[in-house]
Amino acid sequence: MTNTKLEYVQHYRSEALTPIPLHGLVSGACTCTTGDKCTSAGKHPRIKRQDALDATEQHWERWLQSWPDMNIGILTGSDTGVFVLDVDPRHGGDESLRTLETKYGSLPITLTANTGGGGTHYLFQIPAGQTIRNSASDIAPGIDIRGEGGLIVVAPSTTQGTYTWN
Numbered sequence: 010m011t012n013t014k015l016e017y018v019q020h021y022r023s024e025a026l027t028p029i030p031l032h033g034l035v036s037g038a039c040t041c042t043t044g045d046k047c048t049s050a051g052k053h054p055r056i057k058r059q060d061a062l063d064a065t066e067q068h069w070e071r072w073l074q075s076w077p078d079m080n081i082g083i084l085t086g087s088d089t090g091v092f093v094l095d096v097d098p099r100h101g102g103d104e105s106l107r108t109l110e111t112k113y114g115s116l117p118i119t120l121t122a123n124t125g126g127g128g129t130h131y132l133f134q135i136p137a138g139q140t141i142r143n144s145a146s147d148i149a150p151g152i153d154i155r156g157e158g159g160l161i162v163v164a165p166s167t168t169q170g171t172y173t174w175n
Contacts, residue, residue, distance in 0.1 A: 014073055014079070014081060014165060015069060015073055017081060017164060017165055018066075018081065021081075021083060021163070022066075025090070026083050026089070026091065027061060027062060027083065027084040027088075027089045028061065028064075028069075028081050028082065028083055028084075028163075029054050029055075029056065029058070029061035029082045029084055030055040030056055030069075030073075030076060030080075030081065031051060031052060031055060031079060031081060031162060032050075032051055032052075032053055032054075032079070032080065033076070033080045033166075033167075034051045034078070034167065034168065038050070040078055040079075041053065050168060051080045051166065051167070051168040052080070052082075052162050052168060054160070055072070055076060055079060056072075058084065062084070062089075080166035080168070081162070081163055081164075081166055082162050083132075083160060083161050084159075084160050085141075085155045085156055085157075085161065086141075086157040086159060087135060087141075090134055091132060091133070091134065091135065092132075092141040092156040092159075093131065093132050093133070093155040093159075093161050094116070094130070094154060095124070095129075095130055095131075095153040095154070095155055095161065096128050096129045096131070096151065096152055097126060097127075097128040097151045097152075097153065098127055098128055099126060099127065099128070099151070100146065100150055101149075101150040101151040102128060102149075102151025102152050103151070104151075105148075105149035105150050105151050106152060108149065109148070109149060109152075116131060119131055119132055119133055120174070121174075121175040122161075122163060122164065122173065122174045123172065123173045123174075123175065124162070124172060125162065125167060125168040125169050125170035125171060125172050126169055126170060127170065128151075129175075130161050130163075140156070140157055141154060141156030141157060142154070142156050142157050143155055143157060143159045144156075
């Protein structure tokens with residue numbers, strides 16, 4: 010698909026996704042001021058959400074030059090029109106998803122990505138007039154929702170593993 014972080018950002022923007030610069034990892038430590046004590050290493054924003062929503066390509070060029078070790082995220086919520094079903098097998102997400110699909114039917118075909126922790130992100134468009142809230146295992150163990158005010162980490166980012174698109 011792409012080779013450079015700027016090309017990834019350009020691709021995301023062309024697909025009506027809203028990227029945001031995230032802190033990255035250097036020698037296993039987060040680039041934030043907390044460093045190796047960070048509990049969200051490589052997964053939290055370097056800038057305010059509104060700045061990402063308003064960003065131009067020139068902003069991205071400047072950010073990438075200033076923060077070459079950054080990870081990249083995609084914003085979720087009503088301001089971007091995207092929400093994500095985040096399935097984490099380390100917390101029983103695969104089994105929970107199978108149980109839910111047996112009861113309610115298979116998920117619709119959608120854009121999916123492999124997470125750095127071995128899980129899967131399923132991206133969906135928010136239905137008109139709906140608000141999708143964030144949740145952690147409220148639906149079922151190992152199944153989180155990233156919605157209003159949220160974000161996900163995306164390729165070519167790396168945390169405990171590498172993020173890739175399916």
